[in-house]
Amino acid sequence: MKKIIQYLNRPLSRRFFLKGALGAFGVSVLGIGKGFANTLRSQIRLERVPIRLERLPESFRGFKIAQLSDLHSSPLVDQEHLEHAVQLAIAEKPDLVVLTGDYIGHTLRTAPGQIHKFDEIYLDQLVETLVKAKAPFGTYAVLGNHDFWSGPEVTERLCRAFETRAGITLLRNQRAVLSKGDESIQLLGVDDYWHSWDLGQAMRRVPMKSVKILLSHNPDINRHLRPAHRIDLVLSGHTHGGQITFPILGAPFATHMNKRYLRGLVRDGDRQTYITRGVGHLVVPIRFNCPPEVTLITLV
Numbered sequence: 001m002k003k004i005i006q007y008l009n010r011p012l013s014r015r016f017f018l019k020g021a022l023g024a025f026g027v028s029v030l031g032i033g034k035g036f037a038n039t040l041r042s043q044i045r046l047e048r049v050p051i052r053l054e055r056l057p058e059s060f061r062g063f064k065i066a067q068l069s070d071l072h073s074s075p076l077v078d079q080e081h082l083e084h085a086v087q088l089a090i091a092e093k094p095d096l097v098v099l100t101g102d103y104i105g106h107t108l109r110t111a112p113g114q115i116h117k118f119d120e121i122y123l124d125q126l127v128e129t130l131v132k133a134k135a136p137f138g139t140y141a142v143l144g145n146h147d148f149w150s151g152p153e154v155t156e157r158l159c160r161a162f163e164t165r166a167g168i169t170l171l172r173n174q175r176a177v178l179s180k181g182d183e184s185i186q187l188l189g190v191d192d193y194w195h196s197w198d199l200g201q202a203m204r205r206v207p208m209k210s211v212k213i214l215l216s217h218n219p220d221i222n223r224h225l226r227p228a229h230r231i232d233l234v235l236s237g238h239t240h241g242g243q244i245t246f247p248i249l250g251a252p253f254a255t256h257m258n259k260r261y262l263r264g265l266v267r268d269g270d271r272q273t274y275i276t277r278g279v280g281h282l283v284v285p286i287r288f289n290c291p292p293e294v295t296l297i298t299l300v
């Protein structure tokens, strides 16, 4: 013990200090390199998620929903990355495509400059890509926080481009009915939880006995869902699965309130929520323990 204390108390030589500094620098460079590699398009994972809904009509058994979220078209997420994600989804021949928000970046002053600043070119690239995200029951979308943060004019431009150029239906506190013969399910969509969401508006005149799937960018909407709403499934993104996560420490940069809803499938009584890790990334092109994701949900 005495020897250990003597060893720890000895003065640090310059060589020892330099070795330590070089070692720490090397580990940091390797870590950042690995984190960057994790964001590349080759790392996008297709997650196949079967979800059992007790009240699902017979004719919707095996119904496939491709979910794409948090694309963040910006200087940090290029068009090839987005194209690859869409191709992964479409190759599965989904019945329906849903997009759960955060399509663009916004003005955020971070070193080395305004790396997320909205620019029309990134909206154009996104629309050119999403035009291919077609499915027999259509492509539906809700808005995320980043789709509001460049101001109402940009939000309006995005909505118009989606609807007129990409054939995507925005659900802004609205719903759509998906029918097969005389059976149907209700697809509800609300605006972002930090902005103009209105669940009451989306649920107006919805038959309570029908199966309801709710698109909400932020999974924190769950704080307001009651058993009486009889929502069967919530599809969300926003969290990026934490984007950078560590064993034990968890996800220090996640911005949602309820940490239960970080990623994957969460059950609350009869209601389930699926939170995708998303396609793109924010602030830095780095992901740890959290690869980008395209989701293929099969209702069973």
Ligand SMILES: [Fe+2]
Pocket: 102, 144, 145, 146, 217, 237, 238, 239
């Ligand atoms: Fe978000």
